[in-house]
Amino acid sequence: MRNISWLFLILTLICSTTASAGNWAHWRGDRGNGVSETATPPTKWSSTENVKWKVSIPGQGSGTPVIWEDNVYVVSGVSAEQSKAAAQPRQPGGNRSRGGRGSAPLQTLQFTVFCFDRATGKEKWQRIAVEAKPHQATHSTNNFSSASPCTDGQHLYAHFGSRGLYCYTMDGELVWKRDDLGKMETRNGFGEGSSPTLVGDKIIVPWDHEGQSLLYALNKTTGDSIWTARRDEPTCWATPLVIEHDGKQQVVMNGQTCARSYDLETGEEQWRCGGQTERPVASAVTDGGLVFVGSGHKGSFLAAFRPSGRGNIEGTQHVVWSIDRDTPDIASPLLSGGRLYFHKGKSGVLTCLDAATGKPHFTATRVPGLDSIYASPMAAGGHVYLTGRNGTTVVIKDSNTFEVVSTNSVGETVDATPAPVDNELFIRGEKHLFCISGS
16 A cells, blocks of 8 residues: 555656646747746856856857757857867867857858757757858847747747758757748848747748748648748848737737738738837737737837737727837837836836836836847746846846846856746857756
């Protein structure tokens, strides 16, 4: 009888552990809002404190890591010299050097997918999707591998923009690729960076540039085209958001000319609204009833839209509220607990609004320790994580008032949004991938 009791206890613990294990399959989380409903990552760390492991990553990349069960996936553009140096097995804690920001921008790169063991940081596998020389330069603070991968637990999708979209099994076997979508010519040679979005049997791929802009819906199993929507938009770096309204799904995209929505099944435009600013980057968020879209370069605009509209909804009741100051540029807004958080431009100045009404909880609040911002705010465990390019993450309470909990740094540049899973936080820095854990 005692043996049976012990067996029952062991099985219960195993089941509980399995049930509590979380994933982070997309750079903005399951709903696209930047929130984990289950994770409780640490609120305090340094380059050594609460670092479970760190592993060096060759090349350059600023896509957010995605985590599925025991694996962590990241992407990078690796030069030939770095690839040779990386041929030796890498263990957590290494410090392999990489090319700097001043290196020649149009060298041949190996666009690479890495898989690391979540428990130890040991590399499980890497795959070179393609070796190519980019056809266009990129901004000095961008790189050629800044789109985030995504996964549905069956396949992993790595998007290298003009170099193609690649579908792998979770163990790294290539299933299909689409390297025939063309070449983007981005505004001012600022480079590429929009990430795809998975939904149902589709993967939605944005393709906004100075040529004919498009939105692709591909079959995620085969890579075959389902529909292609032509967009009257210049370069935009936003990621598609999929929402549901009245039993149907829509794809919402930011844009310089208009914020737009498309029918997920057909690609037909549903509604649009002007008022955006130049070269938008921030992705939309939603609470189910409203969708929020904004931009903040050479102007300010952010609005809450009812997705029930059709055609041009500017100036109609389908625009619930809008603001024209302190709106986000590169970092996307965060929607958590009915609160909409966003940075002013690329700065460390933070605003928090009531999402339903647009009324402020706090506005234009300087976050100490933060200056230039590329990473988007993220929420988990009752806290909001705000990360600057200087590697500093300021943790504040997820509440109506501004309250700093801690200030932390990994000691190197961070442009990627951190990924929370269970009691861990994964940070993709300029040189390393960090697993932050309080246990």
